[in-house]
Amino acid sequence: MTTRTKLKCDPVPAIGMALAATLMTACATLPQSALADMPPVGQDELPALINDGFDSETALTFDWPMLEIGTGQYEDGPTGLTVLKFGKKVNAAVDSRGGGPGTVNAKYLELGYNQPELDAIVLSGGSWYGLEAVTAANTALLDDKYRGGRWDNVGLVVGSIIYDFGGRRLNEIYPDKRLAQLALRAAEPGVFPNGAYGAGRSAMNGGIFGCNARSGQGSAFRQIGDVKIAVFTVVNALGTVTDREGNVVACHKGSNWPENLKATDLMRAAPDSVQPGWNGDEESPGAERKNTTISVVVTNRSMTPAELQRLAVQVHTSMARGIQPFASEFDGDVLYAVSTNEVETGPGETIPSMEIGVAASELMWDAILAAVPAHQVTQPDPDPELVLPARTLEKYAGTYRFSHLAELTVSVENGALVASATGERDVFQVKKGTPRPLLAATRDTFTVERGRYPFSIQFAGDEIIINPGRWQQTGYRVSAD
Structure with a gap:
């Protein structure tokens, strides 16, 4: 596999947009050893970490030149974003399920136009402030002259955000324009870092039951003949991540909860199980009622707008198996479905669109599970014999x-x-x-x-x-x- 270097890029001073864009692009390609860390003195001075986790053991690698991935992180948050960039304009649809979605340009995808128009999707932390990253990626396409102002060449980037503030960190740093443009320009094909990277840097799940487990972003890929299917998700869910045996994957459990905790144990005990202090546990702060799972399913098979919309609905619905409960009043769940139109369909096709939906639904469960880091926050034991002067x-x-x-x-x-x-x-x-x-x-x-x-x-x-x-x-x- 190609060796990839994670990069730290310091901010560019105000020296003019054209030169700044050139320097920022160069920064994204410099080796990390050539870039000095800076102390955190306000958001503009934060070091940017680009494409972190691309060489991690949990990263997904796949062969699909049309689809490029870039991530950006501010470790001082920590918070970040993930950019999915396509090699040409593609078709897309969207399905919104949660009670509080935060999106840019998603409504346009609901119109169902046949003409391919989408260039990229941005998934970001930072709640509403992170939406700046979506429009920033779009203007980068113009600044780099990849897109222009002619009506049939205007760039189109859509995106969604998760809430990653509140009790999970002690600051309000958010993914901004600079971070988004660095990640877009550093995007490369064939790799997606699973876990606490990119937009999933400070994601959590299970808050409805007080689990407050660390989460992240996940992905999965499958090729059936010439047809490719990839799914990506940032799991910042109010519900708990659940495996195929019904077990809760990660949870800071109450003091007398069962060792082998099942999602059904918590679901059946509702509404008591969602109350602070349930089951005799005194340290139970309840849920932060701001959560979201944002997801993408991509196939290279050509699809009509109606087929893409059904694919979005089918895969999004399937996610209720791996996240329980799902799409609540306090979630902002959104899923984008994309066709890159690289494999044409015809009378002799072997994979109908509905069957792609079946395969993608199972892949999405894999992606949900891949989003949760194996290692959570731990606490050392005090040393009763240690006496400090x-x-x-x-x-x-x-x-x-x-x-x-x-x-x-x-x-x-x-x-x-x-x-x-x-x-x-x-x-x-x-x-x-x-x-x-x-x-x-x-x-x-x-x-x-x-x-x-x-x-x-x-x-x-x-x-x-x-x-x-x-x-x-x-x-x-x-x-x-």
Whole structure:
């Protein structure tokens, strides 16, 4: 397989749009060693990570030159986006199921025109703010002179967003114009990173039952003769991801929940199971009522607008098997169906459109399962024999800022560290107005009394890292006690 390098691209100064576009394109092709990291000083200064995960073990690889993928991430969020770019204009349809979809140009696809017009699809985090990425990808087509202003050559990009703010991170960084255009220009065929990458960087699932499990984006591919079918999804669902045996794939379970948790256990216990404190669990914050699963199914078989619309409906409906419940009032579920029109149909065709829908529906379940990372946030155990000297504890004391919304103040009280949320919002398991003792796991890593949701703190000079690892949040010291 071709070796791919994930890239970090620093922002381009205001030097004129044409030159800026040229430099940003060059940036997307530079080796990572040639690009310096920058400290996060506002959104415009955030380093952009392009095509992360393309060489991961979980990435899907497939042979389809017509379809190119690009991803962009701001790790300081973390948040990101995923761009699906087509080698020529294609036909598309859309099916919206959730109660709160966020889209750009999706309504146009409902008109059912025969003429191929779609250039790309953008899937993005950042809630409504992430919709900027959709129009930014479209203007990049014009800036790069890939498309123009003539009526039959105007670029058309559609897209949808997920909600990835709130309790899952301590800032409101969103995928923006710069990130979208870098990802579009870096798109390449034959690879899609599964898991917490791209638009799925801070996705979660199972919030309706308090599972609050980390999720991501997933994909699957199948070729039947000359016909190719690919499916992609960003699983940020209110419901739980469920495997083919009915098991809940990932969940921070209540204290006395069964070890082998079934989705039916939770569904049958509703409405009690969706209430905070159900089943005697005190640490149950309930659901964040902002969720979305955004998906795409692509085939190279030529399809009429009516066939594409049925394909969208059929595959979208099938997703209720792998996500339970699905398409709720608080989800914004949207699915795009695309035909690249590379395989013509005729009287002797072997794969009717309905059968493509059957195959794609099963692939979509594979994609849903592939979206959930195998490793979730974990919590270390405190070391009861570890006694740290006072000078070490005093070195950690101070106020650390994660964003204008969140601050954590660490103080020394009675020979031990205590953490308090002193900003506008809670810092995960450290709630405003309720200081929590910190328990030493190692010399620089601390935790709290174990509860339903994992939590740990790592001190690193003038930085503090909450839940070190894939979804870590970094705070910077603004004052010392």
